[in-house]
Amino acid sequence: MGLKSKDLLTIEELTVEEISLVLDTADSMKEISTRDIKKVPTLRGKTVINLFYEPSTRTRTSFEIAGKRLSADVVNISTSTSSVVKGETLKDTGKNLQAMNPDLVVIRHPAPGAPKILADNLSSSIINAGDGAHEHPTQALLDIFTIRERKGHLDRLEVAIIGDIRHSRVARSNIYALSKTGAKVRVFGPHTMIPPFIERMGVTVCATLEEAIKDVDVIMMLRIQLERQGDFLFPTLREYSRFFGLDLEKLKMARPDVMIMHPGPINRGVELSPEIADSPYTLILDQVTNGVAVRMALLYLLIGK
Amino acid sequence: MKQTGYKVIMDREDIDRILTRIAHEIVERNRDCEELYLIGIRKRGVTLAQRISEKIKGIKGGEIPIGALDITLYRDDLSEIDAQPVIKKTEIPFSVKGKKIILIDDVLYTGRTIRAALDGIIDLGRPQFIQLAILLDRGHRELPIRADYIGKNIPTSRKELVEVKLMEDDGTEEVILIEEGIDGP
Numbered sequence: 154m155g156l157k158s159k160d161l162l163t164i165e166e167l168t169v170e171e172i173s174l175v176l177d178t179a180d181s182m183k184e185i186s187t188r189d190i191k192k193v194p195t196l197r198g199k200t201v202i203n204l205f206y207e208p209s210t211r212t213r214t215s216f217e218i219a220g221k222r223l224s225a226d227v228v229n230i231s232t233s234t235s236s237v238v239k240g241e242t243l244k245d246t247g248k249n250l251q252a253m254n255p256d257l258v259v260i261r262h263p264a265p266g267a268p269k270i271l272a273d274n275l276s277s278s279i280i281n282a283g284d285g286a287h288e289h290p291t292q293a294l295l296d297i298f299t300i301r302e303r304k305g306h307l308d309r310l311e312v313a314i315i316g317d318i319r320h321s322r323v324a325r326s327n328i329y330a331l332s333k334t335g336a337k338v339r340v341f342g343p344h345t346m347i348p349p350f351i352e353r354m355g356v357t358v359c360a361t362l363e364e365a366i367k368d369v370d371v372i373m374m375l376r377i378q379l380e381r382q383g384d385f386l387f388p389t390l391r392e393y394s395r396f397f398g399l400d401l402e403k404l405k406m407a408r409p410d411v412m413i414m415h416p417g418p419i420n421r422g423v424e425l426s427p428e429i430a431d432s433p434y435t436l437i438l439d440q441v442t443n444g445v446a447v448r449m450a451l452l453y454l455l456i457g458k
Numbered sequence: 459m460k461q462t463g464y465k466v467i468m469d470r471e472d473i474d475r476i477l478t479r480i481a482h483e484i485v486e487r488n489r490d491c492e493e494l495y496l497i498g499i500r501k502r503g504v505t506l507a508q509r510i511s512e513k514i515k516g517i518k519g520g521e522i523p524i525g526a527l528d529i530t531l532y533r534d535d536l537s538e539i540d541a542q543p544v545i546k547k548t549e550i551p552f553s554v555k556g557k558k559i560i561l562i563d564d565v566l567y568t569g570r571t572i573r574a575a576l577d578g579i580i581d582l583g584r585p586q587f588i589q590l591a592i593l594l595d596r597g598h599r600e601l602p603i604r605a606d607y608i609g610k611n612i613p614t615s616r617k618e619l620v621e622v623k624l625m626e627d628d629g630t631e632e633v634i635l636i637e638e639g640i641d642g643p
Contacts, residue, residue: 155542174544181528181545190581193531223531453545458536 156454160272160279163288164329172334176298178450179443185222186445196225199256199456203229204246205282206237206262211417211441212282212291216259219448225456228255247271256456260284278455286320292416293326295447297334299440300371303412308335313365314356315397316375316424317346317386323416324375328354341365342375342397345386362397366407373414374399374424390423400426404434412436467612468633473593473624476609477506480591481513483607484560493586494558496524499575500546503527503563505626506593510562525550527561532574548578555583560607564622566592569603594633596620 156171164172185193201220205213213229220227232238237246243262247270250258257278260268265287272279283289301307312331318324318340331338332355340351341359351358359365366372377393387393399413413425413435421427429435468476488494491514498507504526511522528546536542561575572590579588591607596614612635614620619636623629 178545181547184548185531188582193581194577195531195536450545453531454542458539458542 155458159455160268160281161290161451161455162268162272162279162281164290164293164326164333165288167290167333169333172294172297172330175294175447175450175454176301178454179294179298179446180302182449182453183443183446185449186442191222192224193222194224195453195457196220196223199225200254201225201227201452201456202250202255202258203227203282204232204250204258204260205230206232206260206267207283209261209282211444212261215441215444216280216282216448219445219452222445223449223452225256225452243267243270244274247275251275251277257452280451280455283322285322286325287322288326288329289322289416290326290330291444291448291451292323293330294451295440295444296323296327296373296414296416297330297336298447299414299436299443300336300412302439302443303436304370307331310336310371311339311369312336312371312373313339313341313359313369314373314375315341315362315365315399317377318342318351318375319346319348320378321375324373327373328356332356339365339369343387343393362403363406366399366403366411368408369411370408371412371414372399372407373416376416376418377420377423379420394423398422398424398426399429401428401432404429414440417441464634464636466632467620467635468594468610470631472610473631473633476593477509478513480607480609481510481517484510484589484591485514485517487589487606488558491518491520491522493556494522494560495552495554496522496560496562497527497550497554497575497579498524499561499563499571500526500528502622502624502627503561505624506564506591507562508626510560510591523552525552527575527578529571529574529578532578534570534574550582553583554579554585557585559585559588560591561588562591564593564624565620566590566595566603566605566608567598567620569599569601572603573601593622594620 203213203216217227255277259280259282261282262284265285267284268279268281281290314324328338338356339359340356415437419425419430496507496511498504507524511524514522526549528548530543530545589606592605593609595608595611622633625631
């Protein structure tokens, strides 16, 4: 039993059985992070390289901690201080890293498909830690892990994803992951941020916030990418927050036991009011804790033998 | 793989009698049973630990807590086996620090599983001691490891295969010896 591919590039190409295997393995890994000595010897002598072409705190740290808890050697490369600024191509950077025999490379890149280029050119395993607006598979896996942990199952759950669906790799990976595991997904956001033909992915597009959050088990709020403000996809942040943000008043339209998730970093007062961000409804910090367990599982499954 | 047949070497009654004896031996060697904890190796060691705990309770009264240990993350042969093992949960609901630990498994063979288990337990803290209880010892040790409580010694060849089946895990209760099974290491 294991994963079929040497790489994890997308949720789209994972089978339901592979998703279950990752979640079950993560469930067993979680205990290690609660020990006094948070380390097991499993990946001793393996090298993991974090190659990040975009800023990240959570994902990069999470991969680093996951690797170290399994005793792998983890090397971080941030491209702003590397040869990338001298114009080295992705393929060349990859081949040079390969020459140092890493077992696994974690890559985040602004261009969709960049991890695939590395995977095709390197014999090491590749994990996609986010490629442009394409996919962010480890985020989706930790999200559904968090939901499954709380609800006990995923099938038949109703999940609303709210915000900038169009630019969101988190939304895309989650739509695949949730649909494959039997959950039903609704999306809601400004019209300019709902990609045309999104229904073909099997989701329902909602017209109002009420329609989106009524009777759902889980609300996933997406981060408004303030760095894309130049795109004029909505008039003002205040207007966005009024129509698409969540506060305690609007939350009354949802079920009292609804779970609120957010991939972070939060824009406080934009997509989530501060009261909600700090409320017991949100599982944001559980998501971060579970992220380490899910990434430990993936490292074990990809390079554990 | 060639299989020429098998024979039952322990039945339900044998297993029960052996576990009763091991429980008595554990009580005898650890008189007050204070700070005594059982840890079973997944998965059949856990079942055996539960049964031994029940039996000690019958002899001495009082609960003997048990934990479950998965040794996959500590194996030394992960790169050598074909199918990647699935990791199960390690659930040890007590601190092992300063405790008297009885480690329990079904079959003692090369000793590598026990080596992995010892590392796994010691990573959780420093016990006062660890003793090993085993349902059957089939010999062929590859590491300097021995059991403190042995249910039964069964001479085997490396080519033979020993299979322990317990009601809770397998729906039937017996130990069988498969002759000329898969080649040993």
